[in-house]
Amino acid sequence: MKNQHLETICVQGGYTPKNGEPRQIPIIQSTTFKYSTSEDMGKLFDLEESGYFYSRLQNPTCDAVAEKICALEGGSAATLTSSGQAANFFALFNICSNGDHIVASSSIYGGTFNLISVTMAKMGVSVSFVSPNCSDEELENAFQSNTKAVFGETIANPALTVFDIERFANAAHKHGVPLIVDNTFATPINCRPFEWGADIVTHSTTKYMDGHGTTVGGAIIDGGKFDWLAHAEKFPGLCTPDDSYHGITYAEKFGKEGAFITKCTAQLMRDFGSTQSPQNAFYLNLGLESLHVRMQRHCENGQAVAEFLESHPKITKVNYCGLSSDPYHSLAEKYLPNGSCGVVSFELKGGRKSAEIFMKHLKLAAIETHVADARTCCLNPASSTHRQMTDEQLEQAGIPAGLIRMSCGLENKDDLIADISQALDQVIENAN
Numbered sequence: 001m002k003n004q005h006l007e008t009i010c011v012q013g014g015y016t017p018k019n020g021e022p023r024q025i026p027i028i029q030s031t032t033f034k035y036s037t038s039e040d041m042g043k044l045f046d047l048e049e050s051g052y053f054y055s056r057l058q059n060p061t062c063d064a065v066a067e068k069i070c071a072l073e074g075g076s077a078a079t080l081t082s083s084g085q086a087a088n089f090f091a092l093f094n095i096c097s098n099g100d101h102i103v104a105s106s107s108i109y110g111g112t113f114n115l116i117s118v119t120m121a122k123m124g125v126s127v128s129f130v131s132p133n134c135s136d137e138e139l140e141n142a143f144q145s146n147t148k149a150v151f152g153e154t155i156a157n158p159a160l161t162v163f164d165i166e167r168f169a170n171a172a173h174k175h176g177v178p179l180i181v182d183n184t185f186a187t188p189i190n191c192r193p194f195e196w197g198a199d200i201v202t203h204s205t206t207k208y209m210d211g212h213g214t215t216v217g218g219a220i221i222d223g224g225k226f227d228w229l230a231h232a233e234k235f236p237g238l239c240t241p242d243d244s245y246h247g248i249t250y251a252e253k254f255g256k257e258g259a260f261i262t263k264c265t266a267q268l269m270r271d272f273g274s275t276q277s278p279q280n281a282f283y284l285n286l287g288l289e290s291l292h293v294r295m296q297r298h299c300e301n302g303q304a305v306a307e308f309l310e311s312h313p314k315i316t317k318v319n320y321c322g323l324s325s326d327p328y329h330s331l332a333e334k335y336l337p338n339g340s341c342g343v344v345s346f347e348l349k350g351g352r353k354s355a356e357i358f359m360k361h362l363k364l365a366a367i368e369t370h371v372a373d374a375r376t377c378c379l380n381p382a383s384s385t386h387r388q389m390t391d392e393q394l395e396q397a398g399i400p401a402g403l404i405r406m407s408c409g410l411e412n413k414d415d416l417i418a419d420i421s422q423a424l425d426q427v428i429e430n431a432n
C-alpha cells in the first residue's frame with residue numbers, strides 16, 4: 001500500500017509479518033548468518049547480492065526499524081547508528097575527507113559543534129560556521145572550492161532557532177553539494193526536510209523517536225535525489241571504484257537512491273563498527289509506534305508552558321518558536337505548521353542564582369542531561385554542562401547564566417504549570 005499516512009507508518013511501517021510469523025518485530029540477536037556454500041557468501045562480500053552475513057554491517061531487526069524511519073522521512077534508504085553523534089559523523093565522513101570543507105550553521109547541538117570544529121579538524125576537515133540568519137552574501141562567501149556539504153538542525157538544540165532549510169538547500173545545490181539536516185527535535189511528524197530540498201537527514205533517535213529515555217541511538221536517511229555523478233569530481237568516494245569491493249563504484253552500481261547508504265554501511269560501518277544493536281533497535285521501534293501521538297502532546301505542553309512563562313513577571317525571556325513573539329515564529333509557520341517540539345528555554349530575573357533556586361524547588365521536572373523524554377526534565381547549562389565557563393564567556397556563547405532549558409514531557413500541562421509556578425514563587429521569596 002503506497003502513500004500511507006505518517007501515523008500508519010509509525011505503527012506498522014518497516015516490518016510486515018507473513019502468515020504465522022511474530023506480530024511484533026523479532027530481535028535477531030545473532031552476530032552472524034549461515035550459508036550453504038562459500039560461493040553464496042562470496043556474492044554478499046562482493047555486494048553482488050544483498051543479504052546478511054555479520055551484524056556489524058547489517059542486521060534484519062535494525063534494517064526493519066531503519067526502513068520505518070526511512071518511510072517516515074520519505075527517503076530512499078536509511079541505516080541506524082549507535083548514537084546521534086555517530087549519525088552526524090558518518091553522514092559527513094561518508095563524503096568528506098582530509099582537505100575537505102563543510103559549511104555549517106553555528107546554531108547546532110554542542111556535541112555536533114565539537115565533532116565538526118575539533119575532532120573532524122584533526123582529520124583535516126575544516127569548517128565555516130554561519131549564523132542561521134546570515135545574509136545571502138555571508139552564506140555565499142562561506143563556500144570554498146573544497147566544500148563538500150552544508151549542515152544545519154531543523155530546530156537547534158539548545159538555542160531553539162529554526163533553520164531555513166529551503167534557503168540553505170538552494171545555496172548548497174548552487175555549489176553542487178548536498179544539504180544535511182539533523183531533524184532530531186522536529187521529527188518527521190512535524191517536519192520532513194526532504195520536502196524542502198534537504199538531501200540527507202540525520203537523527204539522534206535517543207530523543208523523541210525513542211522518547212522514553214531507554215536507548216542511545218541514531219539514524220541516517222538518504223533522500224535519494226542528489227546526483228553524485230553530476231559532481232563526480234567532488235565525491236570520489238562515491239564516484240570512483242572502491243578497491244575493497246573489487247572496484248565497484250557506488251554511484252554507478254546503486255544509483256542516486258542507494259549509493260550513499262550502501263557506502264556508509266558496506267564501507268564505514270565495516271571499518272568503524274558504530275552500528276546499533278538489534279535489542280536497542282527493538283526499543284526504538286516501540287517508541288516509534290507512538291511517536292505521532294506523543295509529539296502532539298509534547299507540543300501542546302511546550303506551547304502551554306511557553307505561554308505561561310511569557311506572561312510571568314519573574315521571567316525575562318522565553319525562546320519557543322510557537323510563540324508569536326518569537327523571532328523564529330514565521331519560519332516555524334512555514335516549516336513546522338503542526339507544532340515544533342516540547343523544548344522551551346527561558347531566563348529568570350536574577351540570573352544563575354535564581355535559576356538554581358527555581359530548579360531546586362521543581363517537583364515534577366527533574367534535573368537531567370536529557371531532552372525529549374516522556375518525563376519533563378530541565379537543565380541550567382551554566383551550572384552543569386557549561387559549568388567551566390565564566391558568566392562573560394557564557395554570554396558570548398549565547399547561553400546566559402540564568403538560561404533554563406525545559407523539555408516538556410507527556411504529563412498534564414496544568415500539573416507542569418503548577419509545578420513551575422510554585423517553584424517560581426520560591427525564587428521571589430529567596431531573592432528578597
Ligand SMILES: *Cc1c(COP(=O)(O)O)cnc(C)c1O
Nearest residue numbers: 083084085109157184204206217
Ligand atoms: C542529542 C543530540 C545529538 C547527539 O545524539 P546522541 O544520541 O546523544 O549521540 C545530535 N543532534 C541533536 C540535535 C541532539 O539533540
